[in-house]
Amino acid sequence: MQLERLYDDHADALFGFLLNLTRSEADTRDALQEIFRRLALHPALLAGVRDERGFLLRMAHNQAIDAIRRRAARDRKHESQALETAGLFAPAPDTDAQTFRVALEAALAGLPPEQRAVVHLKLWEGLTFERIATALAIPLNTAASRYRYGLDKMREQLRPLYAEITP
Amino acid sequence: MKTFEEKLSEQPLRATPAAWRAEILREARTAAAQQNMEPTAVTGWRSWLWPAPRAWAALAACWVVLLAVQLFVGTPAATAVAQVDAPRLALALEAKRHTLLELEAAVVAQQTPRAAPRLPRGASGWLREEKGALPC
Numbered sequence: 589m590q591l592e593r594l595y596d597d598h599a600d601a602l603f604g605f606l607l608n609l610t611r612s613e614a615d616t617r618d619a620l621q622e623i624f625r626r627l628a629l630h631p632a633l634l635a636g637v638r639d640e641r642g643f644l645l646r647m648a649h650n651q652a653i654d655a656i657r658r659r660a661a662r663d664r665k666h667e668s669q670a671l672e673t674a675g676l677f678a679p680a681p682d683t684d685a686q687t688f689r690v691a692l693e694a695a696l697a698g699l700p701p702e703q704r705a706v707v708h709l710k711l712w713e714g715l716t717f718e719r720i721a722t723a724l725a726i727p728l729n730t731a732a733s734r735y736r737y738g739l740d741k742m743r744e745q746l747r748p749l750y751a752e753i754t755p
Numbered sequence: 756m757k758t759f760e761e762k763l764s765e766q767p768l769r770a771t772p773a774a775w776r777a778e779i780l781r782e783a784r785t786a787a788a789q790q791n792m793e794p795t796a797v798t799g800w801r802s803w804l805w806p807a808p809r810a811w812a813a814l815a816a817c818w819v820v821l822l823a824v825q826l827f828v829g830t831p832a833a834t835a836v837a838q839v840d841a842p843r844l845a846l847a848l849e850a851k852r853h854t855l856l857e858l859e860a861a862v863v864a865q866q867t868p869r870a871a872p873r874l875p876r877g878a879s880g881w882l883r884e885e886k887g888a889l890p891c
Contacts, residue, residue, distance in 0.1 A: 591780055591783060591784070592780060595776060595779070595780060599771045599775075599776070599779075600768070600770055600771050603768075603769075603770070604768035604769070605770040607768075607769070618774065620771075620775070620779060621778075621779050621782060621783070622781050624782075624783040625782065625783045625786045626778065627783065628783035628784055628786060629783075629786060629790055630789040640861050674770075675769055676768060676769060677766050677767065677768060677769060678767045678768065678769050678770070688766075689766055692766060694761065711760065711763050711764040712764060712768055713850075714764075740759065742763070743759055750759065750762065
């Protein structure tokens with residue numbers, strides 16, 4: 589079936605993107621559920637779409653932004669700003685690699701969501717700036733500059749660790 | 756030597772929890788099935804109202820307020836005025852109708868040609884004079 593194929597082809601990518609943006613497994617689950625609910629309700633959504641992954645990443649981005657706004661309102665209400673550890677990366681086989689992954693996740697968490705989205709799509713989805721701009725509905729130059737700013741911040745934050753583990 | 760970007764991008768992301776697949780697909784299918792079971796009329800109304808539900812709600816509220824005003828303020832007074840004026844109005848109409856009839860009768864009477872005055876039967880001498888005056 590079409591829905592199963594879509595899930596098998598794209599769910600992992602959407603999961604990683606949503607988890608990186610929302611920093612919450614519960615919000616990621618809700619957003620992923622909503623995306624597939626819409627696809628089931630409106631099968632024609634993907635009719636004529638050439639870049640299926642890009643289209644779904646855009647839906648995921650919209651869902652993530654909604655989730656972030658809802659959580660911000662909730663956090664203001666409850667005056668709690670606790671940031672849960674999302675567990676974005678797979679467990680590493682050795683301690684050094686695991687330390688780096690934890691630090692990388694923290695560095696990503698320190699980026700504004702709009703920079704984090706671009707960095708994620710560039711580094712872990714391998715999208716061009718053009719496809720990123722289309723997926724996030726932003727100008728091409730904006731996508732490129734957000735990536736540069738985000739990467740500079742992460743480089744600064746991870747420099748000691750990176751220098752240490754890089755041969 | 757790997758660049759910083761390569762080092763980052765080679766860090767593998769966690770996979771989607773395996774249990775989610777069945778749950779998410781089942782819930783999506785349930786939602787689609789429920790939508791298909793809804794009566795067409797309900798779906799049509801929903802799709803029509805959905806783009807601006809607040810605007811439609813506000814319009815409906817205005818109509819309710821206007822209806823309430825009409826029922827509790829406007830209608831009794833208007834009805835009372837109508838009830839008071841009805842007999843007077845009927846009398847005035849009747850008087851007008853009567854006047855119109857009289858006028859019509861007068862006009863008809865004026866337009867009808869008057870018949871020639873009849874000569875008295877006993878005026879034979881006058882008749883003879885008249886006949887003698889006529890050309891033969």
